[in-house]
Amino acid sequence: MNVSKKLFVITGPTGIGKTDLLYQYLNQQEQIFEVVSLDSRQVYRYMSIGTASPEPYIKKKIPHHLVEFLEPNQSYSAGKFVKDAQTIIQDIWNRNKIPILCGGTGFYLKAFNTGMFYIEEDPEKKQEIRNMLNQLSPQERLKLLQEIDPSSLTTDNDKLGKGFIHPNDTYRIFRSLELYYLTGKTLAMHYKEMDQHKNKKEYEGIFIVPDLEKWESHLKIRAEKMVECGFIEEAINLFRNYGECPALKTPGYKETYDLYLKFGEELLHQKEFKEEIVHLLYSTHKKYGKAQIKWFKNEKSLKPVTYQEAEKFLENLANSIIINN
Numbered sequence: 001m002n003v004s005k006k007l008f009v010i011t012g013p014t015g016i017g018k019t020d021l022l023y024q025y026l027n028q029q030e031q032i033f034e035v036v037s038l039d040s041r042q043v044y045r046y047m048s049i050g051t052a053s054p055e056p057y058i059k060k061k062i063p064h065h066l067v068e069f070l071e072p073n074q075s076y077s078a079g080k081f082v083k084d085a086q087t088i089i090q091d092i093w094n095r096n097k098i099p100i101l102c103g104g105t106g107f108y109l110k111a112f113n114t115g116m117f118y119i120e121e122d123p124e125k126k127q128e129i130r131n132m133l134n135q136l137s138p139q140e141r142l143k144l145l146q147e148i149d150p151s152s153l154t155t156d157n158d159k160l161g162k163g164f165i166h167p168n169d170t171y172r173i174f175r176s177l178e179l180y181y182l183t184g185k186t187l188a189m190h191y192k193e194m195d196q197h198k199n200k201k202e203y204e205g206i207f208i209v210p211d212l213e214k215w216e217s218h219l220k221i222r223a224e225k226m227v228e229c230g231f232i233e234e235a236i237n238l239f240r241n242y243g244e245c246p247a248l249k250t251p252g253y254k255e256t257y258d259l260y261l262k263f264g265e266e267l268l269h270q271k272e273f274k275e276e277i278v279h280l281l282y283s284t285h286k287k288y289g290k291a292q293i294k295w296f297k298n299e300k301s302l303k304p305v306t307y308q309e310a311e312k313f314l315e316n317l318a319n320s321i322i323i324n325n
Helices: 018-026 055-059 078-094 104-113 123-134 138-148 169-185 188-195 211-227 231-242 253-268 269-298 309-322
Strands: 008-013 033-037 098-103 204-208 301-305
Touching: 008 018, 008 269, 018 033, 018 055, 018 098, 018 309, 033 078, 033 104, 078 098, 078 104, 098 104, 104 269, 123 169, 138 169, 169 188, 204 309, 211 231, 211 269, 231 253, 231 269, 253 269, 269 301, 301 309
Parallel strands: 008 098, 008 204, 033 098, 204 301
Antiparallel strands: none
């Protein structure tokens, strides 16, 4: 089968059922579709319960990328996501398959749309450069940037952004000089190079707008199942093995960590604590989900749809592939 370079994007708030929808309608023996996760939390290992990571039987039928590959004490950025996602999508196309970006991290999608460069940074070298720049006054740093890349400085407000810096913007002047000494290119140079080589990817994307009453009810049920399946044990093991780490930014984990510090192992055995953590997961996921809803409603590249319309979208997608096969 000859598949053209198509890309689809499926987004929605946490707990709306995106993964289940994909499995229900795109579960084909030929494995035509592959998912590139648009989720900044599912990148971490050892957190499959609290991040609602796809079950193994789902990943067996529909390959998933950028899921459970990172240690909890490692950081991951939007720039790194863009670089990884672009590489994976191209590989999927090269293998004559269809990539689907699926998840709820709006900032990752924005970075993917607008373009964002990623730089492998040497922490020691970076600190040396910062120490050097901190010894200079703001005026000296401005003069240095004027010598290195005068075209990046502008007082025209319409030109600001993408590396163009106002002479009074001390933070971006510092950042541009830092990048220059790290990479040999200023902020403006990186953006210019990125625009020259950017391969714009057209996609068809939807945002699943939830029925709030049904969605909140599902969040409660999901929180109960998470605790039943061992979320508390999963969270405590994360704390024991990694302590304070980037993965703790995941909704529900930091709050559970605070309770663990206060009450210790009782968290595993007392019914009232389990009930409290169910409520904690429900409330943090609800808050996070509402922020996602607000974000995606402003994303012009996505078509807002109901859950039923999302089902129809995926059903039509699957049928179109079968017909063309």
